[in-house]
Amino acid sequence: xxxxxxxxxxxxxxxxxxxxxxxxxxxxxxxxxxxxxxxxxxxxxxxxxxxxxxxxxxxxxxxxxxxxxxxxxxxxxxxxxxxxxxxxxxxxxxxxxxxxxxxxxxxxxxxxxxxxxxxxxxxxxxxxxxxxxxxxxxxxxxxxxxxxxxxxxxxxxxxxxxxxxxxxxxxxxxxxxxxxx
Numbered sequence: 001x002x003x004x005x006x007x008x009x010x011x012x013x014x015x016x017x018x019x020x021x022x023x024x025x026x027x028x029x030x031x032x033x034x035x036x037x038x039x040x041x042x043x044x045x046x047x048x049x050x051x052x053x054x055x056x057x058x059x060x061x062x063x064x065x066x067x068x069x070x071x072x073x074x075x076x077x078x079x080x081x082x083x084x085x086x087x088x089x090x091x092x093x094x095x096x097x098x099x100x101x102x103x104x105x106x107x108x109x110x111x112x113x114x115x116x117x118x119x120x121x122x123x124x125x126x127x128x129x130x131x132x133x134x135x136x137x138x139x140x141x142x143x144x145x146x147x148x149x150x151x152x153x154x155x156x157x158x159x160x161x162x163x164x165x166x167x168x169x170x171x172x173x174x175x176x177x178x179x180x181x
Contacts, residue, residue: 064176
């Protein structure tokens with residue numbers, strides 16, 4: 001087991017032990033959904049009310065919280081592969097993402113991991129590019145990779161996210177190129 005796999009295993013075990021409401025997102029979620037790409041950190045959506053217990057676990061394990069706001073917490077340790085990012089779920093859409101996350105086998109780890117739905121991951125990518133236009137190409141590449149391997153996508157939900165973040169042209173382009181796939 002690699003160091004990153006060990007970290008993920010320990011986190012998943014702790015999530016299970018504490019009954020943490022969470023969902024994997026980011027690069028590892030892309031891989032779990034069939035569109036792998038290189039990544040060096042773990043990204044989770046976590047119910048805001050469950051964060052304190054996970055913070056205690058991570059700090060006891062030697063991690064330092066390097067950023068904390070009402071919406072995000074970032075942790076770093078003495079590890080070569082990067083940190084752990086948590087988006088705090090407290091708004092209705094984020095809570096829905098956690099509630100509807102699918103439990104998937106995590107391969108060699110022997111534990112299941114809850115992963116956001118493909119449409120919700122696309123929604124998070126749309127939010128990221130709307131909030132930071134410098135991320136446009138990276139986020140679009142991830143969305144395209146995911147849509148190219150997913151035969152069943154809830155296009156109504158994708159449109160909901162595009163509408164929310166004023167990305168009508170993006171929706172029209174994605175629908176034209178990928179809805180038939």
